[in-house]
Amino acid sequence: MKKPIQDLYPENLAHCYGCGKNNTQGHQLKTYLEGEETISRFTPDLKYTAIPGSVYGGLIASLLDCHGTASAAAFACVAEGISLEQAQIPVRCVTGNLNVNFKAMTPQGKELVIMGKLKHIEGRKITVEMTLSADNVVCATGEILAIKLRE
Numbered sequence: 001m002k003k004p005i006q007d008l009y010p011e012n013l014a015h016c017y018g019c020g021k022n023n024t025q026g027h028q029l030k031t032y033l034e035g036e037e038t039i040s041r042f043t044p045d046l047k048y049t050a051i052p053g054s055v056y057g058g059l060i061a062s063l064l065d066c067h068g069t070a071s072a073a074a075f076a077c078v079a080e081g082i083s084l085e086q087a088q089i090p091v092r093c094v095t096g097n098l099n100v101n102f103k104a105m106t107p108q109g110k111e112l113v114i115m116g117k118l119k120h121i122e123g124r125k126i127t128v129e130m131t132l133s134a135d136n137v138v139c140a141t142g143e144i145l146a147i148k149l150r151e
């Protein structure tokens with residue numbers, strides 16, 4: 001079965017609050033490469049409430065952040081001919097810049113679907129465009145500039 005990108009990170013770089021598999025108190029977001037796009041799914045706990053019934057924007061930014069860095073790692077691997085069908089990838093990205101547009105209230109109690117598309121790669125800089133949707137309605141869009149860590 002295909003592994004999520006986050007499960008391919010080196011063990012010492014897998015503690016991120018948003019997506020590290022080694023952070024038992026974190027969100028443990030999981031992102032998959034499907035064709036030319038990336039996808040994560042996440043259902044927020046009720047404690048992440050903004051206005052009752054809607055999801056806190058900070059959580060939405062966090063989901064886009066970790067979806068973005070995972071997508072950047074996946075797109076960098078594809079560009080460099082590195083297989084994702086292995087135990088570990090030698091690529092890890094951190095966020096340089098993250099821009100979030102909140103388009104509509106994000107409803108509580110729904111599975112959120114986050115999608116990512118590669119915009120461009122320039123050296124170690126990878127730009128990814130993202131959407132976050134609930135019930136097929138785009139509630140937020142985002143763009144991340146992820147920087148590939150030096151080896």
Ligand SMILES: CCCCCCCCCCCC(=O)SCCNC(=O)CCNC(=O)[C@H](O)C(C)(C)COP(=O)(O)OP(=O)(O)OC[C@H]1O[C@@H](n2cnc3c(N)ncnc32)[C@H](O)[C@@H]1OP(=O)(O)O
Nearest residue numbers: 013016065066069093094095096097123124125145147150
């Ligand atoms: C051990 C770690 C565990 C890492 C564990 C992984 C956890 C990931 C968690 C998920 C996401 C997060 O929340 S990450 C946490 C939030 N982000 C951070 O803390 C990152 C803080 N920033 C940094 O550590 C550093 O600035 C880096 C690593 C991003 C870049 O430093 P560097 O490796 O020395 O590279 P540097 O030469 O400065 O930059 C490379 C190119 O990127 C551009 N660049 C660099 N930063 C930016 C920026 N903020 N905005 C625009 N552009 C930027 C430069 O102009 C340059 O362009 P050019 O001259 O080549 O054109």
